Amino acid sequence: xxxxxxxxxxxxxxxxxxxxxxxxxxxxxxxxxxxxxxxxxxxxxxxxxxxxxxxxxxxxxxxxxxxxxxxxxxxxxxxxxxxxxxxxxxxxxxxxxxxxxxxxxxxxxxxxxxxxxxxxxxxxxxxxxxxxxxxxxxxxxxxxxxxxxxxxxxxxxxxxxxxxxxxxxxxxxxxxxxxxxxxxxxxxxxxxxxxxxxxxxxxxxxxxxxxxxxxxxxxxxxxxxxxxxxxxxxxxxxxxxxxxxxxxxxxxxxxxxxxxxxxxxxxxxxxxxxxxxxxxxxxxxxxxxxxxxxxxxxxxxxxxxxxxxxxxxxxxxxxxxxxxxxxxxxxxxxxxxxxxxxxxxxxxxxxxxxxxxxxxxxxxxxxxxxxxxxxxxxxxxxxxxxxxxxxxxxxxxxxxxxxxxxxxxxxxxxxxxxxxxxxxxxxxxxxxxxxxxxxxxxxxxxxxxxxxxxxxxxxxxxxxxxxxxxxxxxxxxxxxxxxxxxxxxxxxxxxxxxxxxxxxxxxxxxxxxxxxxxxxxxxxxxxxxxxxxxxxxxxxxxxxxxxxxxxxxxxxxxxxxxxxxxxxxxxx
Amino acid sequence: xxxxxxxxxxxxxxxxxxxxxxxxxxxxxxxxxxxxxxxxxxxxxxxxxxxxxxxxxxxxxxxxxxxxxxxxxxxxxxxxxxxxxxxxxxxxxxxxxxxxxxxxxxxxxxxxxxxxxxxxxxxxxxxxxxxxxxxxxxxxxxxxxxxxxxxxxxxxxxxxxxxxxxxxxxxxxxxxxxxxxxxxxxxxxxxxxxxxxxxxxxxxxxxxxxxxxxxxxxxxxxxxxxxxxxxxxxxxxxxxxxxxxxxxxxxxxxxxxxxxxxxxxxxxxxxxxxxxxxxxxxxxxxxxxxxxxxxxx
Numbered sequence: 001x002x003x004x005x006x007x008x009x010x011x012x013x014x015x016x017x018x019x020x021x022x023x024x025x026x027x028x029x030x031x032x033x034x035x036x037x038x039x040x041x042x043x044x045x046x047x048x049x050x051x052x053x054x055x056x057x058x059x060x061x062x063x064x065x066x067x068x069x070x071x072x073x074x075x076x077x078x079x080x081x082x083x084x085x086x087x088x089x090x091x092x093x094x095x096x097x098x099x100x101x102x103x104x105x106x107x108x109x110x111x112x113x114x115x116x117x118x119x120x121x122x123x124x125x126x127x128x129x130x131x132x133x134x135x136x137x138x139x140x141x142x143x144x145x146x147x148x149x150x151x152x153x154x155x156x157x158x159x160x161x162x163x164x165x166x167x168x169x170x171x172x173x174x175x176x177x178x179x180x181x182x183x184x185x186x187x188x189x190x191x192x193x194x195x196x197x198x199x200x201x202x203x204x205x206x207x208x209x210x211x212x213x214x215x216x217x218x219x220x221x222x223x224x225x226x227x228x229x230x231x232x233x234x235x236x237x238x239x240x241x242x243x244x245x246x247x248x249x250x251x252x253x254x255x256x257x258x259x260x261x262x263x264x265x266x267x268x269x270x271x272x273x274x275x276x277x278x279x280x281x282x283x284x285x286x287x288x289x290x291x292x293x294x295x296x297x298x299x300x301x302x303x304x305x306x307x308x309x310x311x312x313x314x315x316x317x318x319x320x321x322x323x324x325x326x327x328x329x330x331x332x333x334x335x336x337x338x339x340x341x342x343x344x345x346x347x348x349x350x351x352x353x354x355x356x357x358x359x360x361x362x363x364x365x366x367x368x369x370x371x372x373x374x375x376x377x378x379x380x381x382x383x384x385x386x387x388x389x390x391x392x393x394x395x396x397x398x399x400x401x402x403x404x405x406x407x408x409x410x411x412x413x414x415x416x417x418x419x420x421x422x423x424x425x426x427x428x429x430x431x432x433x434x435x436x437x438x439x440x441x442x443x444x445x446x447x448x449x450x451x452x453x454x455x456x457x458x459x460x461x462x463x464x465x466x467x468x469x470x471x472x473x474x475x476x477x478x479x480x481x482x483x484x485x486x487x488x489x490x491x492x493x494x495x496x497x498x499x500x501x502x503x504x505x506x507x508x509x510x511x512x513x514x515x516x517x518x519x520x521x522x523x524x525x526x527x528x529x530x531x532x533x534x535x536x537x538x539x540x541x542x543x544x545x546x547x548x549x550x551x552x553x554x555x556x557x558x559x560x561x562x563x564x565x566x567x568x569x570x571x572x
Numbered sequence: 573x574x575x576x577x578x579x580x581x582x583x584x585x586x587x588x589x590x591x592x593x594x595x596x597x598x599x600x601x602x603x604x605x606x607x608x609x610x611x612x613x614x615x616x617x618x619x620x621x622x623x624x625x626x627x628x629x630x631x632x633x634x635x636x637x638x639x640x641x642x643x644x645x646x647x648x649x650x651x652x653x654x655x656x657x658x659x660x661x662x663x664x665x666x667x668x669x670x671x672x673x674x675x676x677x678x679x680x681x682x683x684x685x686x687x688x689x690x691x692x693x694x695x696x697x698x699x700x701x702x703x704x705x706x707x708x709x710x711x712x713x714x715x716x717x718x719x720x721x722x723x724x725x726x727x728x729x730x731x732x733x734x735x736x737x738x739x740x741x742x743x744x745x746x747x748x749x750x751x752x753x754x755x756x757x758x759x760x761x762x763x764x765x766x767x768x769x770x771x772x773x774x775x776x777x778x779x780x781x782x783x784x785x786x787x788x789x790x791x792x793x794x795x796x797x798x799x800x801x802x803x804x805x806x807x808x809x810x811x812x813x814x815x816x817x818x819x820x821x822x823x824x825x826x827x828x829x830x831x832x833x834x835x836x837x838x839x840x841x842x843x844x845x846x847x848x849x850x851x852x853x854x855x856x857x858x859x860x861x862x863x864x865x866x867x868x869x
Contacts, residue, residue: 372713500614
């Protein structure tokens, strides 16, 4: 045992306290760094010396040799990370859904006097004006103007939704790129971390960076994370590994049917189950198409019912102004309700749009009635309370079977949840369809059979399937179609109500998830965040210990001074 | 709120999150106050928005019906005043016919009477050709063609029997016009009866003139029938108009209840949110600042 052992201990103390102060400095420096977890220098006594005891013969005695830093520990609660990422994924979903849905709401400008509902009422009211004064050119011009506005509103709404869909599609690509970039970065970090762990160190800051990347990723898409003992993490999206030890793959975005699909390198689809990306896909592939189909149904309904009534009437030009369409296509061609993009191109018919075309508007229902008769204008005005007829979405097709078992399949798409797949459930001896089965989930499950009575089957949601069988028999091979039993206004209100409820729910969920994410984030901060008060206290603590160790060196030095310079001076 | 350590970032984050939440609420109340409207978009309150859209459409259509009623009433009033004129003309013609039937009258005196009746014929034709807003009221659908032309002793009706229907309620159509040559009450026959009287007076045919008194009486009956009919329609339009206005008042009140801001309530809420906002700012300013470092030398 020597005084020099004490010096060694003091030096160790100096170094250890210095190291601890460095850690404190690192914590303070990163107090505001996102994703940083506070670090703690874990102080541990060094291994003691065993020396033979001087007062206890035969027994060894252990002398402490000082202190060392056993590890710099990252303080973090992995369980909270899991919670945070689950919440973050839901937040990402609802935030995005809410943003997109509220943009869709803007398209229809309800409930204002610039909304589509208002314009539709105005349109029918202008027909009533025409009925009051059927030969007044000003009234005719006002009607033409209003009809033109209504058509333009429908076209604009359609174009807005299409633009939104295209913008979402671009975001899908950007987010796929982000996921790929994160995958690469995690792969690089995995590599570095594995190397550091292999030599027995803990790469705290690298792990923080990787955790932050995983946090970001969890908002984009639902992920599953597995920790691997070598220090790597493996992350899967939809059951397929995105990044793992020494492995990172990319999500490709090839164009499929005009939109970007998400595919793995081998061409299989990526199954996206949550997060912002899922919301974007839902909006792009379900919600916007649904609104587009609704607009289409509205445009089809206008074209179908107004044109049919208008054709029966006569304009001021008499016989020459009979049998004309009121609505047509923007390019001047005749409208066809079988088209699926009428909402994109509806306009008043070319002949009516032309110079003096307002005089061709058919207010009279008979040739002799021109110019005083306005009963056709009355009939068109009353369509406002009539049924919105006309099909939309994919046409229903059927295949005629050679045997007595009939097949009837088709998809009708309308207001949610108005997607139906229909098939024949039973036919009678003459091959007449006696009942049909209806599925609202794309054909995976079918409800109870609906009986066909009087050539019609009610499939719910105000829809009936009618079999056009000239009133004789509805045998396989007959054409059939869907009828919508709602008026223009009911239909439109239903569409706005659905959108409103969806948007409201998304907004409510966003607020909920925000608060839940904040709670978990608070819990995480509580465990891992840097407290400046705590660091200041530590700073003083380590500073004092350092000072004391320094004082120890001085003391030992004085002791040596006593021993070397002041002892054995007798003979001098 | 976790029970463990509280870090400075937690305090700052909580403060920020709460402040933005309060600001959001304040902004919403402010928007309601400054616009006066509670509903800005469908998601604000879907059922109320749908009700508002529905009410607005009903109000719009009601207004349209009221406008139709106003226009129709102008038409009916023109019809009524023309029929009034016809009545006056016929009454005067009846007096003249009674005078002319007097056996003591000579040809010259009858011719003098015939001259006055001729004036009356002109008046009757003018009344029968009355127009409202450029459209002949008794012409049926041929509103741009002068319905009655007289040449010599022949009256021609150029109109038709077309009825003009006006919608004054959902699927409620009312015909507003009187055509000139109805089988039950013909204005053409009325004019013809005057012409016959004139010609009989000119021809000094005393007994024929006394027969004409009866013809003019039945012409008067016909015109009175048309007046009664038109008057009944005016009353009906008045009644519907009154009812539509009552409904409009009620609907407007409902719409206002549905979409307009309750000012007293909203201002109270605004002040409450404002207080919360200011308290949050004050508390935040106190909670964020202090640190142990302030007290260390």
